[in-house]
Amino acid sequence: KGKAKKAGKLASKQVERAAVLGAGIMGGGIAYQSAYKGTPIVMKDINNEALDLGLTTAAGILTKLADQGRIDARKMAGVLNNITPTLSYEGVKDVDVVVEAVVENPKVKGIVLAEVEQAVADDTIITSNTSTISIDLLAQSVKRKDKFCGMHFFNPVHKMPLVEVIRGKETSDETIATVVAYAAKMGKSPIVVNDCPGFYINRVLFPYFAGFSQLVLEGADFTQVDKVMEKDFGWPMGPAYLLDVVGIDTADHCTGVMSEGFPTRMAKIDNDPVSKLYQASRLGQKNGSGFYDYG
Ligand code: NAD
Numbered sequence: 001k002g003k004a005k006k007a008g009k010l011a012s013k014q015v016e017r018a019a020v021l022g023a024g025i026m027g028g029g030i031a032y033q034s035a036y037k038g039t040p041i042v043m044k045d046i047n048n049e050a051l052d053l054g055l056t057t058a059a060g061i062l063t064k065l066a067d068q069g070r071i072d073a074r075k076m077a078g079v080l081n082n083i084t085p086t087l088s089y090e091g092v093k094d095v096d097v098v099v100e101a102v103v104e105n106p107k108v109k110g111i112v113l114a115e116v117e118q119a120v121a122d123d124t125i126i127t128s129n130t131s132t133i134s135i136d137l138l139a140q141s142v143k144r145k146d147k148f149c150g151m152h153f154f155n156p157v158h159k160m161p162l163v164e165v166i167r168g169k170e171t172s173d174e175t176i177a178t179v180v181a182y183a184a185k186m187g188k189s190p191i192v193v194n195d196c197p198g199f200y201i202n203r204v205l206f207p208y209f210a211g212f213s214q215l216v217l218e219g220a221d222f223t224q225v226d227k228v229m230e231k232d233f234g235w236p237m238g239p240a241y242l243l244d245v246v247g248i249d250t251a252d253h254c255t256g257v258m259s260e261g262f263p264t265r266m267a268k269i270d271n272d273p274v275s276k277l278y279q280a281s282r283l284g285q286k287n288g289s290g291f292y293d294y295g
Helices: 002-010 025-036 048-067 073-081 106-119 135-139 173-185 201-217 222-232 239-246 248-261 273-279
Strands: 018-021 041-044 083-086 097-100 125-128 148-152 162-167 189-194
Touching: 018 025, 018 106, 025 041, 025 048, 025 073, 025 083, 041 048, 048 073, 048 083, 073 083, 097 106, 097 173, 106 125, 106 135, 125 173, 135 148, 148 173, 162 173, 173 189, 201 222, 201 239, 201 248, 201 273, 222 239, 239 248, 248 273
Parallel strands: 018 041, 018 097, 041 083, 097 125, 125 148, 162 189
Antiparallel strands: 148 162
């Protein structure tokens, strides 16, 4: 009896329908990946342009696959049909899992999480794709804390296998098991990590970005740093290019969260070149210019 109870507690719920809040770089990618792997998904944003961008992202990935002969027109249409764009919470109410992927701002996320909890059924699991913000901090905005955890994808979502599933203090085992199973259904490799600012990967990545910023402040040419990291050291891209891919605004917000969370190790850098680009509205690839210019 005891064993059955334990096994029951760990059982995951089948995820038949999902929702993603935010149709940006990450939201569009998450919608594509869920739809491609057969879980229909509602994609909600606050403006139509963002929804169009999310759908264009998905269509672009599918077109590349079609050009490579890896997908036919029927499958392509099926994937796009699996993504329902919306500006309201109406379509969100019947889903099993919600992935919040709006801007990296604890206040905005808090409002969105409280709103979506009102809109969904009591047993819907709500997750956040935050890069750095503590899950326990975000959990303060929801009532059903046992049904809340982090579900952190990496950019670009369709290429990066890892998903960090972040356990908050009150997250239930069933919630973790369901989110792990959904990530696996999406073709990803989930790992379960404990909560702290930056979780696992960004506790490694953001100190690297900080080291890069210090080098630039000491006079290094960012194109040279990228060239050495990419061509000579053999990484797929250097830090300046990667920051442009991530989004300068997102990277700047994340850096702020990390220096607040680890004030000594990740002390705020005066005149950080990333903050300067953000102040100049050079947001990276998403708006055509960051460290580099994109035609
Ligand atoms: P983005 O700026 O590309 O997109 C954010 C989207 O959220 C925009 O379309 C915006 O209109 C929408 N939005 C804002 N307020 C909203 C609201 N109230 N309701 C619905 N939508 C709203 O940002 P992004 O890069 O996709 O990042 C989203 C989240 O994913 C952030 O928490 C970020 O830290 C995290 N993340 C980003 C990356 C990355 O490399 N960019 C990687 C992993 C995780």
